Every structure is written in C-alpha cells, then in structure tokens.
Amino acid sequence: MTEEKQETYVRKTRRSQPGSHRFALAKQGLTGPRLSGLALSINEELRRDLSVIKAQSRRAGNDDGYVVKFLSMCETHIVGPEGFAFQSKAKSFGGQSDDKAANDLIEEHFENWGKKGSCDVTGRYSWQDIQTLFIRTVAEDGEILVRFVEGFPNQYGFALQLLDSAHLDINYNREIKDGTRIRMGVELDEWDRPVAYHILTNHPGDRVYFYGNTRYEHIPASEMLLAFLPFRVGQCRGVPWAHAALLEMHHLHGYREAELTGARVAASKMLAYEPDSDVEPEEEDDEPDFVEEVEPGMAVVVPYGYTLKELNFNQSGSNFAAYMKEGKRGAASGLDVSYNTLGNDGEGISFSSLRQFVLEDRDGWKKKQRWMRQELCDLVKSKWLRMSLLSNAIPGLRFSELKRLDNHRFQGRRWDWVDPLKDEKANTEAINNMTKSPLQIIRERGEDPETVINELLEFETMVEQVRKKRAVTTQQQGNQNGKEEEQDS
Structure with missing residues (x-):
C-alpha cells in the first residue's frame, strides 16, 4: 500500500468513528453536567474548597437538627455509652498462653490513667470523653489533631492533647527539597508519608492571630496524629462526613x-383599608383614624371614603x-445512614424491612469502629504502655518486656435486637449445628469471652458458698429441733 493510500485510509477511519461510542456523561453541555477539563488532585480540590465545606459543616452542626442527630448517632454507635472496652493480651515468656497477672496489672493501670484529670493535658476529659470528642470532631470537621505528650508530669509520664484542625493552615504550601514538600500544613516525604506538621501557635479564629502573630511550630509526626477517614488515594487532609x-x-x-x-x-387574618373610588377625598390635613390592631369581638369604624377589605392568603x-x-x-x-433512623420516621415500615436497614447501618458503624480502633485506640495504648514502663509506673513489669506485653484488644460496642428471644434461639441452634462457637457469640455481643467466663466461675463459687452456708444452717436447725424434742420427751 502506497503512502498516499495509507493516509487516505487513516483519514477515512478517523471520520468513521461515531460519536455515540463516547461515554454519555462526558458530553459536556449536552446530556452531562459541565465539568472542568482538567482533573485536579484531591489535595488541590481540598485546598480550594475545604475551608468552606468545614464552615458549612460546623454551621449545620450548630443549627440543623438532622446533622445534630447524625453527629449524636456517631457518638452513640461508634463509641457507645461506655467507650471501647480494653483488654490486655500480654503473652507469657514462652508465648504459649496469656500472662494473667501482667494483664490484670496493665488493665488496672490503663483504667487509672484514663480517669479524668490524668490522660488529658487540660485535666478536663477522661479517656471516654476523649473518644467521644474524637469521633464527633472527625465527623463534623473531617479531621482532628491529637498530640502525644511524652514526659507529661503525671504518674505515667504520658498524656494527650486534642487540637482543632484549624491549627493546620490550609494555605501553607511549600516545596522544600529532596522531594519533601508541605501541603496544607502537612510535611510529606517523597513517598507521601507525613513526617511533620506545621501547627499555628495561635488559633486562626482568635483575635490575637490577626496582629502579626502568624507563627508555626514544627511537630514531628511521631508526636502528633492527624486523624481522618480517607476516601481517595493521596489525600492528606480530611473531609467532613x-x-x-x-x-x-x-x-x-x-x-x-x-x-x-x-x-x-x-x-x-389581615385587614386592608381601600379608598372608595365613588367618594371624592376631602381636603383635610388630618389623616383618617385607621385601626391597625383588632381584638376578638371588636367593632371597627371604617373612616369615611374607605372600605374594609379582608386579606386571605391561602x-x-x-x-x-x-x-x-x-x-x-x-x-x-x-x-450513609438509614432514613428511618435519621428522620425518626417509623411510619409504614415492616419489622423485616427495619431489620434490614438496621443491619446495614450497623455494618457501617462497625467499619468506622475498626478505623477508630486502628487510628486512635491501638496507637494510644502502645505509646502509653511504653512510657509507663519507662517511668516504672507499673510495678513488676520491665521495659525490656515491652514486646510481649504490648498485645491488646479494643472491643467496640454491640447492639441488642428488638426481639432478643429470636436471636438467642438462633444462637442456640448455631451452637448445636456447630456453625458458631460460644466465644464468637460473646464477641458479637461486644463482650470479652475471658471476662464472661471468669465472671461465671466467680458466680458459681459464690453460689457454692451460699449453698454451704445454707447446709450448715439447716443442719444446726435440725440439731436444735432434735434437742428440743428430747427435752420434751
């Protein structure tokens, strides 16, 4: 084929491609929405829009009842009334079983650290309060800053500081060197891993911020957490949920x-005075005496030259x-919640439909629980244990044993059903059919199997002690009755 024929063939082939082969949504201005031809990165989109989105989210969190309901649902279903249940899983020196004595010590001291006045630098919050504030702030703002203060003057040498994400300046962007750059206050390395945060020393909403005091504090990523739930690759700031x-x-x-x-x-019901076109107005300086407010049963005198007209707006x-x-x-x-729960609307919904919606909602809450457990709880516990062992705050445990001691489990809350009898019967059938284990059922209820078993053993011991006391009392009463019968005879 000659070059001329090849060129003609290519030209005909290009012309023969029909426009219907394109995606319908890509036909901008015809059947699809108008979009920018340049695809922006997620961080550039956030740099342009995040401040407005966060402001609108905070406004709705203050004034919109449905958004307030959603934030309350996040607190209730992700954190729950008691927070994440903690259980230490430290292994014995051989690694074959759990070290019960060490686990009891760690759990006792972690609970003590979590009391109000110890775990937070301000002394205002308990560990449970921090969890609730954490999830509410992330849901409303999309992100939160948590600083790990090592060497804090408390028993364990460790505390947390919660900071508003507004301390990260969205407009602070720099190119440093060797691939390191700052995006919206977050310093990233060549792998997009956060290595530091450039924090405003003053909140931008404080008045002092506007008097030439825009200063930044460089905090390594090992000392601070910027927590957000990502939804796109490469994202370095969070978006309100x-x-x-x-x-x-x-x-x-x-x-x-x-x-x-x-x-x-x-x-x-409103009244209007309408001038009568058949009556010539009198040349008087005084204005007619119009009645502007009426009371029930009140008679109104219409000024001369006017008619009274009732105004009805349907x-x-x-x-x-x-x-x-x-x-x-x-x-x-x-x-990402069901309408019936958000709108408090149970009208015209069957039990099976409600159950389906509730199941889907609970799976969504469990996903967010898993994220919060990995993002906050696991990290805080490991850092707390490290500093506690360095401070010799837990008697009998040494820092050299950190690896075997730093094993734990945080269990999120679980939910009861409206008809728990059916679920209990289903669990019984599952155990009998060997499709579920009792341990799995206990975990699904949000309880720790070891704790439940220990409580059952403790209960059986208490019952046995009561039975022994009753047997002794019964025997003494029988002996007393026998002596009285002998004396009577």
Whole structure:
C-alpha cells in the first residue's frame, strides 16, 4: 500500500468513528453536567474548597437538627455509652498462653490513667470523653489533631492533647527539597508519608492571630496524629462526613422556613383599608383614624371614603411532607445512614424491612469502629504502655518486656435486637449445628469471652458458698429441733 493510500485510509477511519461510542456523561453541555477539563488532585480540590465545606459543616452542626442527630448517632454507635472496652493480651515468656497477672496489672493501670484529670493535658476529659470528642470532631470537621505528650508530669509520664484542625493552615504550601514538600500544613516525604506538621501557635479564629502573630511550630509526626477517614488515594487532609448531604440539608432548611413563613401568613387574618373610588377625598390635613390592631369581638369604624377589605392568603402545603421526606432520604444517603433512623420516621415500615436497614447501618458503624480502633485506640495504648514502663509506673513489669506485653484488644460496642428471644434461639441452634462457637457469640455481643467466663466461675463459687452456708444452717436447725424434742420427751 502506497503512502498516499495509507493516509487516505487513516483519514477515512478517523471520520468513521461515531460519536455515540463516547461515554454519555462526558458530553459536556449536552446530556452531562459541565465539568472542568482538567482533573485536579484531591489535595488541590481540598485546598480550594475545604475551608468552606468545614464552615458549612460546623454551621449545620450548630443549627440543623438532622446533622445534630447524625453527629449524636456517631457518638452513640461508634463509641457507645461506655467507650471501647480494653483488654490486655500480654503473652507469657514462652508465648504459649496469656500472662494473667501482667494483664490484670496493665488493665488496672490503663483504667487509672484514663480517669479524668490524668490522660488529658487540660485535666478536663477522661479517656471516654476523649473518644467521644474524637469521633464527633472527625465527623463534623473531617479531621482532628491529637498530640502525644511524652514526659507529661503525671504518674505515667504520658498524656494527650486534642487540637482543632484549624491549627493546620490550609494555605501553607511549600516545596522544600529532596522531594519533601508541605501541603496544607502537612510535611510529606517523597513517598507521601507525613513526617511533620506545621501547627499555628495561635488559633486562626482568635483575635490575637490577626496582629502579626502568624507563627508555626514544627511537630514531628511521631508526636502528633492527624486523624481522618480517607476516601481517595493521596489525600492528606480530611473531609467532613456530612459533605455529600449538606447541600440537600440547606435546601430542606430553606424550603421548611419558606413553608412555615407562608403558613404563618396564611393563618393570620389581615385587614386592608381601600379608598372608595365613588367618594371624592376631602381636603383635610388630618389623616383618617385607621385601626391597625383588632381584638376578638371588636367593632371597627371604617373612616369615611374607605372600605374594609379582608386579606386571605391561602397556603395549601400539600407537597410539604412529600418533599421533606424525599429530601431527607437523599440526605440520609449522603450520610450513609438509614432514613428511618435519621428522620425518626417509623411510619409504614415492616419489622423485616427495619431489620434490614438496621443491619446495614450497623455494618457501617462497625467499619468506622475498626478505623477508630486502628487510628486512635491501638496507637494510644502502645505509646502509653511504653512510657509507663519507662517511668516504672507499673510495678513488676520491665521495659525490656515491652514486646510481649504490648498485645491488646479494643472491643467496640454491640447492639441488642428488638426481639432478643429470636436471636438467642438462633444462637442456640448455631451452637448445636456447630456453625458458631460460644466465644464468637460473646464477641458479637461486644463482650470479652475471658471476662464472661471468669465472671461465671466467680458466680458459681459464690453460689457454692451460699449453698454451704445454707447446709450448715439447716443442719444446726435440725440439731436444735432434735434437742428440743428430747427435752420434751
């Protein structure tokens, strides 16, 4: 084939490609939305939009009842009323079994450290309070800063400091050297691993910040945690969890406000004085005496030359409930929770449907529990144990044994069913069919099998002691009755 024929063939082939082979969404301006042709990185998107998203999320967290409900659900279902249950799993020197004596010591001292006034540098929070604040802040702001203060003047030489993520300046971006760079206050190496955080010494919302005191403190990543739930590769800052629902919530709030205003106006009976076109106005300086406020049963005298007209503003509101329901459904999808729970709406839902929604919600809460356990709880416990052993705060345990002692388990809360009898029967059948073990069932309920077994053994011991005391008492009463019968005879 000659070069001329080849060129003609290529030209014909290019022209014959039909436009219908493109993705429909890519047809900008025709059937798809208008998008920028340049694909921005996640960090560039956050640099441009994160401050506005966080401000809107905080506003909704203060004023929007459904967002407040969502944040409360995060506290209730992720942390729970008692926080994550901690159990030490230190191994014996041979590594074949658990070291019960060491585990009891570690659990006792970790509980003591977690009391209010010890684990937090301000002395305001307990370990459970820190967990609750952690998850609420991450849900509302998308991120939180947790500083590990080693050498703090308490018994264990370790405490936590919670910081607002606003201390990380979104506009602080630098190229340093050797591939190291600063993105929105986070210093990253060539592998995008955080190596340090450049923290504003003053909160940008404080007035002192605006008087030339923009100073940064360089804190290594080993001493601080920027906790956020990532949703895209390469992300170095967090996004509020309600970001996909905030716009829908904003529309719902505006629509509800407009409907309520219309309903109030429609419910108000108003009067208007209308000039009579058949009556010529008199040339007088004084204004007519108009009655602007009326009371029940009150008679009104209409000024000469005017007629009284009643104003009625009809407000049907027939679409209000349907629109609000659909809007809340969309918002619930953006929050990754079921609409019935978020909207407090149990109308017209069957038990089986409710169970399905609850199961899906609980799986979502478990995913967030797993993230929080790995992100915060495991890290805090390991750092606490290291500093406690260095400070000789746990008698009988040495720092040289850190490797075997630093094993533990945090268990998130679990939930009971509305009909627990059916679930208990199902668990019994599962044990009989050997599809579940009792240990697995105990863990699914949020309990520790070892603790449950020890409590059962303790209970059996107590029952045995009571039985022995009753037997002795019964025997003494029998002997006493026998002596009385002998004396009577």
